[in-house]
Amino acid sequence: MNNTQDDNIRWDKLEEKLNESASDEAAGSDLTSEEQSVFLIFKKIRARLKPVDVQKSFPLEEGWTSLKERIEAAEGLQKGKLRSLRIFRYAAAAVLVIGVSGAAWWLITTRSDDANKKTIAKTKTEIHQKAELSPSDNVQIVMADGSKVDVDNHPKTITEANGVAIKTADGAVQYTAPAETSTQEVSYNSLIVPRGRRHQIILPDGTKVWLNSASKLSFPTVFAGKSREVQLDGEGYFDVKKDMTKPFVVQTTEAKVAVLGTAFNVNTFDKKITLENGSVKVTAHEQDVLLNPGEQANASGNLKKAFVNVKDVTAWKDGSIFLDNVTLAEIATVLERSFDYDFSFASPSVGLQRFTLGMKTPETLEEVLNNLRLLAPQLKFSVDGRKVLVSLEKE
Structure with a gap:
């Protein structure tokens, strides 16, 4: 061969x-x-x-x-x-x-x-596609005063009162802090990415963050303290700018991830932290665990870690999908966030079937449903507006 x-x-x-x-x-x-x-x-x-x-x-x-x-x-x-x-x-x-x-x-x-x-x-399952596969909302920045800026219609540059410049270009939001930050007033912003979208942000220290759909990142516009702390709700991939004097900390509702300079993925939907390179310390439920490259911490219960394929975990960054041995209900949850649709099942047993699914940058929900249909011709997807009903063909 x-x-x-x-x-x-x-x-x-x-x-x-x-x-x-x-x-x-x-x-x-x-x-x-x-x-x-x-x-x-x-x-x-x-x-x-x-x-x-x-x-x-x-x-x-x-x-x-x-x-x-x-x-x-x-x-x-x-x-x-x-x-x-x-x-x-x-x-x-x-x-x-x-x-x-x-x-x-x-x-x-x-x-x-x-x-x-x-x-x-059985052969093909009929798919009734009646809706445009476009997101319902735009990416937004929530400013310190609570006002919201639509990133898609954002002017090229906004300068905040503390001198921080916010630019949008090439699908990314970039924050640039003034040269002197020690005396600057610290304010907090949030980047909100709705279902059906992904977006990148470059933080004031140069750290790059990719946010997945249905995710929110809150952060100071200037890292003026002894650490660089951000809050994540959803999923984000972090490529942290190395700074030995200021640890970078990601806070979630379940865990805290502390690093000096590394690349890792945090998913609060599944309560999992995956390390690509460098090292991170994960704290959850009064427990600590150190991750090595290729390891994933699960904070859904007692903190534990396991080896995973990092490329599969971070495939979403490029719009790809890889889900290994998961239920159809779990796949539906991912598709809801990725394409801004709502799934339901004709019976609970339909959602319990297990799949391994991998696709390179699917552009529409219909592409994914077609591939699921190839894997399991007995599945029927009925699409009405932005709602999808999953059932089994009668035998």
């Missing part, structure tokens, strides 16, 4: 490790982080398949090529135009054994064989 440049994955090495993993618990330990992600998902696929269906060898690269061609043909797409969807690539070996719909179905649920056959026999 020839290695491709796709995701820089050594397919022959991965195939070898997958074939070893059934009897060797240490198999896969020398793979790259990207290969580890594929390795773990393939192991999940193999665990779900019946023993009679599992081949001794996983033809990964050929499987991905075959699957792309079949999906393109089914969707009437020009060859090579299929948008990258990681779950299909990772499920390629299973596809060669039981087919496109079968592989998706085994990944999603463990229903009876009869139910599986009925579901696999």
Whole structure:
């Protein structure tokens, strides 16, 4: 097998490790982080398949090529135009054994064989798209006096009373403090990003923050004290300007994250802090934990940490989606924030089905729903205005 440049994955090495993993618990330990992600998902696929269906060898690269061609043909797409969807690539070996719909179905649920056959026999789910996929609100700055500035219609520069200049350009808000800040009056601003939007802000110290949809960052317009403290509600990725004399602190309702200079992601929706590089100290529930690169702290209960794929966690920065083994209800929550829609389910059981979904910069909700439909043809999405009802086709 020839290695491709796709995701820089050594397919022959991965195939070898997958074939070893059934009897060797240490198999896969020398793979790259990207290969580890594929390795773990393939192991999940193999665990779900019946023993009679599992081949001794996983033809990964050929499987991905075959699957792309079949999906393109089914969707009437020009060859090579299929948008990258990681779950299909990772499920390629299973596809060669039981087919496109079968592989998706085994990944999603463990229903009876009869139910599986009925579901696999179904083709496309009708999607009623009746609304424009545009955000309902604009990004806003809340000034110290409580007034609000619409960033999208913002003049090029605003100068506050304490001399701080606020500029908007190229999708970012930039704060610039005057040269002398020790005697400056400290005032606080907030940047509010509504559902369906993302935005970047450069703080007075040069720290860059990417805010995800439905998020709010509150911060002083001048970092005049012994620390640089901000408050986050939602999700943000921080690339902190190094300053050994002033720790940078992110406060949330559940935790406090303290750093000197590093890059990390804070998600208050899931109460998780993920470190990309440098080091951070997370404090929550009267507990402390130090994170190393590639680790994630979970502050939803007793503070604990685990290794994660940071690229997947921070995929939202570029408008991408990667969700690993989550329920449809959890996916819907992310889509509500990302595209400014409200989801509901015909029955609670519909939202309990589990998926692994990855998409590169989907521009519309319809793109995501179409890919979910490919994974599970039994799903039906009825869109009315900005409301989406998810149900199952009658069998």
